[in-house]
Amino acid sequence: MKTYFVDSFTNQKFKGNPAAVCIAESDLSSTTMQSIATEIGFSETAFIKQITGNTYGIRFFTPKIEIPLCGHATLASSKIIFDTNSFDSIKFINxxxxxxxxxxxxxxxxxxxxxxxxEEIEVPRKMLDALGISEMADKRYSPKNKIVLIEIKSAPELANLKPDFPALINSYTGINGVLVTAISDSENFDFHYRYFWPWAGTNEDPVTGGIQTFLTKYWAIKLNKTKLNAYQSSLRTGTMSTELLEDKVYILGEAVTVLEGQFIL
Known part of the structure; x- marks a missing residue:
């Protein structure tokens, strides 16, 4: 099976968020896809299969579970399809x-x-302690994504967080992750964020696009603007631009292919 490694939300190799993209020529079982994603070990592996023309089925697997949406693996998959075909547009069906x-x-x-x-949520003190957060500016919950959102006041504080991950897992149940965000201290960006998800994937996701399904709207309302620039202050770092348009969010980013090979099934 043709397989690629792609660094997403960056124009530099070994930055952004690495995703694996597997081009399935035939149907694979969920068990097989999960085993491959676990073997590769990236925060997400995307499996894409052409349905017709520029329409593809796409499925996303972390090393632990299948998830319905993933921004950086969608970007990585798009990069490979655009580089290997003459399409100017693609439709994925998840x-x-x-x-x-x-x-x-x-x-x-x-x-x-x-x-x-x-929606509103109460965040337990033990979750804040596990994250190393002393004070919140706001807190919300995305039921569709099963993600807790915590806003803090300082972007430098956000960058310096060093969570206790065993304590974090034990601080809450029934969620996929916790997103911590802060207003930017740079004129180049509107907000910063980091995403921790030891419940469903890896300890920290280097760059996360799927959370823009609710984070862009959150900041668009707070900042009274629909076009935003985001910075993920993880170790690898990553950037993207977003635009809110009624019931849609547009995410604009770049990606770099770093490996091409065959996965032997």
């Missing part, structure tokens, strides 16, 4: 039959994702 529309815009790739609302 495991929940959600359609994701992708366009090539110069050197960048523009992805259309759905928008999800957030």
């Amino acid at each position: 495991c929940n039959n959600v359609e994701l529309f992708i366009e090539k815009v110069g050197s960048k790739i523009k992805m259309q994702f759905p928008v999800y609302d957030t």
Whole structure:
């Protein structure tokens, strides 16, 4: 099976978020795809299979579970399809039959994702202690994504967080992850964020696009603007631009292919 490693949300190799992209020529069982994703060990592995023309089925697996949406693995998959075909646009259909529309815009790739609302939530003190957070500016919950959102006041504080991951896992159950965000201290960006998800994937995701299904709307309302620039202050770092348009969010980013090979099934 043709397999690629792609660094997403960056124009530099070994930055951004690495994803594996597997080109399935025939149907694979969920067990096989999960085993491959676990073997590769990236935060996400995407399996894409051509349905017809520029329409593809896409499924996403962490090393632990299947998830319905993933921004950086969608970007990585788009990069490979655009590089190996003459398409200018792609339609992906995920495991929940959600359609994701992708366009090539110069050197960048523009992805259309759905928008999800957030609701109020109480965050237990033991979760904050595990994250190393003393004070919150706001907190929300995305039920569609099963992700807790915590806003803090300082981008430098966000960059310096060093979570206790065993304590974090034990601080909450029934979620996929916790997103910590702060308003930017740089004129080049509107907000910063980091995503921790030891419940469902790896301890920290280097760059996360799927959370923009609710994070862009969160900051768009707070900052009263629909076009935003985001910075993920993980060790590898990554950047993206987003735009909120009613029930859609557009995510614009770049990707770099770093490996091409064959996975032996």
